[in-house]
Each structure stands twice: as C-alpha cells, then as structure tokens.
Amino acid sequence: MCGIVGFTGNAQAAPVLLDGLSKLEYRGYDSAGIAVRDGEAETAVIKAKGKLEVLKKMTNNGDAVHGSCGIGHTRWATHGEPSTLNAHPHESDDNSVIAVHNGIIENYQELREKLTKSGYSFKSQTDTEVAVKLIDYYYKKYNLGPVDSIARAMIRIRGSYALCVMFKDYAGEIYTARKDSPMIIGIANGETYVASDVPAILKYTRNVYYIGNMEIAKLTKGNVTFYDIDREEISKELVEIKWDAEAAEKGGYEHFMLKEIHEQPKVIRDTINSVVKDGKITFSEIGLSDEEMKKIRQIYIVACGSAYHVGMAVQYVIEDFTTIPVRVELASEFRYRKMKLMEDSLVIIISQSGETADSLAALRMAKDNGVKTMGIVNVVGSSIAREADNVFYTLAGPEISVATTKAYSTQLIAGYLLAIQFAFARGEMEQAKYDELLSELDTIPGKIEKILEDKERIQWYANKLAACKDAFFIGRGIDYAIGLEGSLKMKEISYIHSEAYAAGELKHGPISLIENGIPVIGVLTQPELYEKTVSNMVEVKSRGASLMGLTTYGNYSMEDLADFTVYIPQTDPHFAGSLSVIPLQLLGYYVSVAKGFDVDKPRNLAKSVTVE
Numbered sequence: 001m002c003g004i005v006g007f008t009g010n011a012q013a014a015p016v017l018l019d020g021l022s023k024l025e026y027r028g029y030d031s032a033g034i035a036v037r038d039g040e041a042e043t044a045v046i047k048a049k050g051k052l053e054v055l056k057k058m059t060n061n062g063d064a065v066h067g068s069c070g071i072g073h074t075r076w077a078t079h080g081e082p083s084t085l086n087a088h089p090h091e092s093d094d095n096s097v098i099a100v101h102n103g104i105i106e107n108y109q110e111l112r113e114k115l116t117k118s119g120y121s122f123k124s125q126t127d128t129e130v131a132v133k134l135i136d137y138y139y140k141k142y143n144l145g146p147v148d149s150i151a152r153a154m155i156r157i158r159g160s161y162a163l164c165v166m167f168k169d170y171a172g173e174i175y176t177a178r179k180d181s182p183m184i185i186g187i188a189n190g191e192t193y194v195a196s197d198v199p200a201i202l203k204y205t206r207n208v209y210y211i212g213n214m215e216i217a218k219l220t221k222g223n224v225t226f227y228d229i230d231r232e233e234i235s236k237e238l239v240e241i242k243w244d245a246e247a248a249e250k251g252g253y254e255h256f257m258l259k260e261i262h263e264q265p266k267v268i269r270d271t272i273n274s275v276v277k278d279g280k281i282t283f284s285e286i287g288l289s290d291e292e293m294k295k296i297r298q299i300y301i302v303a304c305g306s307a308y309h310v311g312m313a314v315q316y317v318i319e320d321f322t323t324i325p326v327r328v329e330l331a332s333e334f335r336y337r338k339m340k341l342m343e344d345s346l347v348i349i350i351s352q353s354g355e356t357a358d359s360l361a362a363l364r365m366a367k368d369n370g371v372k373t374m375g376i377v378n379v380v381g382s383s384i385a386r387e388a389d390n391v392f393y394t395l396a397g398p399e400i401s402v403a404t405t406k407a408y409s410t411q412l413i414a415g416y417l418l419a420i421q422f423a424f425a426r427g428e429m430e431q432a433k434y435d436e437l438l439s440e441l442d443t444i445p446g447k448i449e450k451i452l453e454d455k456e457r458i459q460w461y462a463n464k465l466a467a468c469k470d471a472f473f474i475g476r477g478i479d480y481a482i483g484l485e486g487s488l489k490m491k492e493i494s495y496i497h498s499e500a501y502a503a504g505e506l507k508h509g510p511i512s513l514i515e516n517g518i519p520v521i522g523v524l525t526q527p528e529l530y531e532k533t534v535s536n537m538v539e540v541k542s543r544g545a546s547l548m549g550l551t552t553y554g555n556y557s558m559e560d561l562a563d564f565t566v567y568i569p570q571t572d573p574h575f576a577g578s579l580s581v582i583p584l585q586l587l588g589y590y591v592s593v594a595k596g597f598d599v600d601k602p603r604n605l606a607k608s609v610t611v612e
Contacts, residue, residue: 307352
C-alpha cells in the first residue's frame with residue numbers, strides 16, 4: 001500500500017526523500033508529499049495529486065527545498081478521495097506536529113468527534129489527520145515530550161499504522177511508531193533513514209533495524225533509540241540486508257516485471273540450494289524436525305492472491321505424496337471462521353512481504369488456538385517471519401513489480417520441498433523416489449530458461465489478444481491451480497476480464513459465457529487428466545472459442561485442436577506448474593505492453609496489502 005521515507009542527517013533531505021519514494025512507487029499510490037525542516041525554520045510541506053513526477057517538478061527534484069530532516073509519503077487512498085488536500089504529510093492546527101501514516105485507523109470517526117469537541121478543526125477526509133491531532137492533543141496536554149504523546153495516542157488508536165512524526169520543538173529528530181504495518185530504520189555514515197520497505201533505503205545502507213509491533217523509535221543523526229509502549233527504553237540488533245542494491249534496479253529491461261520473470265531460474269536455484277545440501281533436504285534453519293512432521297495430522301495453507309494460488313497447487317502435491325489432508329484457505333476468510341482447528345495440525349502462511357494484513361491476522365489466530373505455524377516469506381525480519389514458529393525464507397530478492405512472478409515461483413518451490421520432506425520423514429516415500437524428485441527439481445531452472453528463449457512467439461500471440469474484453473483459463477488439478485494464477489496475471493495488469501475454471505465445471509454454468517472468438521487458454525500438463533481437458537476444449541471450440549493450448553512437448557496433437565500452442569519441457573507432473581506458469585506470466589505481460597499500460601504499477605493495486 002502507501003510508502004513512507006524519512007531522513008535526518010547532514011545531506012539535503014528532499015532529494016533523498018524523493019529518491020526513496022521513487023523506489024516505493026511499485027506499492028501503488030495516487031498522491032505524494034514531503035515535509036522538510038531546515039534547522040529551526042518553519043517546515044516546508046509540498047504535496048501533489050498524481051505521479052511522483054509532479055512533486056519532483058514542483059521541487060526541482062528536491063533542490064528547491066532546503067533542510068536536512070524530513071519525511072515523505074506516497075498515498076493509496078482509503079479514507080478520502082485522491083487529492084492534494086488528502087495527500088500526506090498532515091499537520092496539527094498550529095503546524096507544530098507533522099506526520100505521515102500507512103495503515104487504517106478504524107476508530108477515526110470517534111476520535112475525530114472527540115478532538116473536534118476539544119477545539120480541533122479538520123481540513124482533510126483522512127484518518128491520518130486524526131492521528132496527527134491526537135498526538136498533538138497529548139503533546140500539549142501533558143507536556144511530556146514526543147515519546148509520551150505518541151505512546152498515549154497509540155493506546156487510543158484501533159487499527160494498523162506505521163507513523164513518522166516531526167515536532168516543531170525537536171528540530172532534526174523524527175519519531176516513528178508501528179502496529180501491524182511494516183517499518184525499517186537504517187543507519188550509515190552519521191545519517192539515519194526510515195522507510196516502509198527495503199528498496200527505499202538500500203542505495204544508502206544495508207544495515208537496518210526492524211521496529212517491533214507497538215514500539216516507538218526516536219531518530220537523530222546517525223542514532224536510533226527504541227521504546228516500548230510503556231516508554232521504557234529497549235535495545236535492538238542491527239540486521240544486514242543481503243540484497244544487492246542493483247537487484248532493485250531494472251538492469252536494462254523495459255519493466256521490472258520482465259526482469260523478474262527472467263530472474264526466476266536463479267532465484268529458484270537459490271531457494272532450492274538454501275535447504276538441499278549434498279542431495280538431502282535439511283530444515284534445521286527452518287526449525288521443523290522430522291519428528292514434528294510425523295505428528296502432523298492436518299495442514300492448513302492460508303494466503304491471499306497469488307500466494308493462495310501457490311497453496312492450491314501445493315495442496316495437490318502434499319496430498320499426492322503423503323496421507324496428510326490439506327485445506328487451502330483465503331486469509332481474509334480464514335481469520336473470521338469459527339471452525340475448530342484440529343490438534344496436531346500445521347498452519348502454513350504464505351506471504352511475499354511477510355506483512356499481508358489478513359495473513360498476519362490468520363497467523364495470530366492460529367497461534368491463539370495453540371496450533372503450530374510456519375511462514376513462507378521473502379522478507380527477513382517481517383512480522384510473519386518474526387511471529388511464526390517456523391520460517392521458510394524464499395530467496396527471491398526484492399520484487400518490485402506489483403504483479404508477482406519470481407516470489408510466486410520460489411513459494412511454489414518451497415511447497416514442493418516441504419511436500420517431499422514430509423513424505424520422506426513420515427516413511428511415505430522411498431529413498432529412490434526422494435532422490436529422483438530432488439534430481440528433477442534441480443532441472444527446473446534450466447527448463448525455465450529454455451521456455452524464456454521462446455518468448456517472442458508468446459509476444460506475437462499476446463498482440464492478437466490485446467483487443468479482447470474477456471478471456472477464460474481452464475484446467476484440471478494442478479493445471480487448474482496454475483490457470484488461476486494465469487488468469488490473475490491477465491486481469492491485474494491488462495485489465496481484461498478473465499476467469500479461471502476447473503474444466504470439469506464448464507457444463508455447470510460457465511460454458512454459457514462462450515461466444516465466437518472468445519479466447520480460452522487450456523492448461524494441460526497432467527497426463528492422467530489430459531484427454532478429459534482436451535474434451536472440454538473441444539466443447540468450447542464447437543461454440544466458437546479461440547483456443548490456446550499450453551502443454552508438454554510430445555502432445556503435438558494439440559496443434560490440430562488449438563489455434564495457438566505453447567510447449568513446456570517434460571518434467572514430473574507434480575512440478576509442471578513451475579514451468580507452465582512462465583508462459584502465462586509472459587502472456588499477461590505482453591498483453592499489457594501491447595495495450596500501453598503501466599505494467600509494473602497497475603491501477604488500484606498495491607504490492608503489499610497491509611490493511612484490510
């Protein structure tokens with residue numbers, strides 16, 4: 001969602017803030033603003049609706065705004081329409097307190113009414129302005145300083161937030177606080193940075209602190225002091241970010257999404273090698289032992305969006321390899337379910353950012369019920385990573401494009417590795433099969449590279465789809481799960497209405513939507529289900545559909561049926577999704593390019609959904 005950047009040091013703040021915000025554009029936003037203080041002088045607040053380029057022009061790329069301490073924000077509208085007035089930063093009535101905020105304050109209406117009765121006026125429709133004036137209220141009432149006023153406000157606020165606050169009386173200082181929204185603080189060369197995500201400050205430092213839930217931090221030049229909600233000082237350890245700063249740049253590709261599609265062979269190989277040593281899976285760093293695996297009677301996979309689609313595919317693999325029943329749940333539904341979780345079960349939470357609001361709430365619900373939890377996450381030190389009992393880190397590196405590709409693929413690989421080890425640890429897989437599957441996994445990166453070599457054919461077909469208004473994806477089993485992800489890629493970046501259906505369900509309603517020329521993409525990689533899905537494709541073709549077939553080399557009869565055929569290399573059918581998703585990612589990408597859309601920053605979407 002929204003992005004936050006803050007800086008205090010010796011350099012001019014505005015260029016640093018604008019540069020950091022540009023690294024967070026992928027999170028999605030509709031307006032932007034900065035507040036910069038030059039010593040004891042009045043703070044300059046500049047805000048603009050629209051793209052960050054508008055703000056850059058207003059400030060001459062930051063050179064027209066002087067001061068070495070400041071905060072910046074890119075806003076994704078929740079409370080109040082996108083406008084300059086609703087853009088952050090927001091100020092107290094006398095401009096003595098200025099803040100930016102990510103998250104949603106659920107009781108803002110109640111707080112706004114009470115503050116209005118206390119004499120405060122409101123210029124915007126945002127919940128953030130309420131937080132600023134609540135902090136100001138306690139600051140003036142008790143006169144105990146910034147940490148005390150922020151702590152008192154935190155106790156009153158319900159919801160999620162990451163706050164960066166500047167006080168007129170404390171020049172050169174920034175105060176931050178968080179609850180259920182991510183925030184990191186970096187230190188380098190006598191200067192201090194704060195941001196809502198790593199790429200914003202990776203150019204300046206790789207040494208960061210993760211501020212915990214319900215904690216406050218005081219930032220001065222080159223120093224940070226942390227406090228708990230009781231205002232007691234606490235200590236933190238610096239963490240080194242392993243990502244290379246260049247990994248967050250385009251590297252010559254037209255878009256981040258295309259770059260990240262091409263990075264998949266490497267990040268899959270890195271993720272495999274992180275747990276496979278000398279031909280054997282070891283989860284010692286994850287913390288899940290073979291003995292614990294033997295005791296698991298039920299697995300719940302909980303996630304949102306593409307991570308949910310990973311869960312759908314992994315469910316088939318785990319249930320094929322083991323006798324453990326698996327349920328895949330949308331986090332936004334799971335967290336409100338009243339069902340009793342089975343004893344000796346494992347809840348696996350999948351999230352790229354490790355901060356997804358619904359997934360984090362589902363994790364906490366599972367822990368409250370005494371159920372063992374595991375996070376599959378990409379961001380070290382994220383909330384899910386810190387709170388889960390066990391953590392499987394995917395090594396996708398920074399993923400900038402809103403539409404996930406490489407994070408999805410590493411999550412899928414993590415799921416395969418879990419399935420194999422569960423089966424082997426429980427005595428449900430022989431050594432020979434175990435060795436065979438690990439050997440096959442090692443071939444996946446090279447096979448993806450082969451698929452990427454043929455991307456021009458997919459680009460040609462994508463140009464033909466650019467004018468369509470609807471598209472359908474069909475498949476069975478794992479192919480259905482992959483079709484869900486292909487359909488999501490199509491709709492989220494090309495804005496074409498797209499749906500994925502289990503092919504066997506066509507005659508139960510969806511086939512009525514088939515019209516002349518409507519594209520239907522069939523995914524057929526599962527040998528046992530191939531003929532049945534072919535029959536479904538014949539059914540829609542007879543009703544006028546234009547067919548694309550996605551299948552494995554050897555199924556050349558597909559060319560007699562489909563108008564366009566894409567082949568993937570042969571692999572174990574359980575792993576075919578790692579190959580078949582690549583052409584679908586490319587298809588969505590090239591359709592969006594053909595339509596002239598902003599591939600990396602699709603409208604209305606955010607990279608990390610940290611609010612409900």
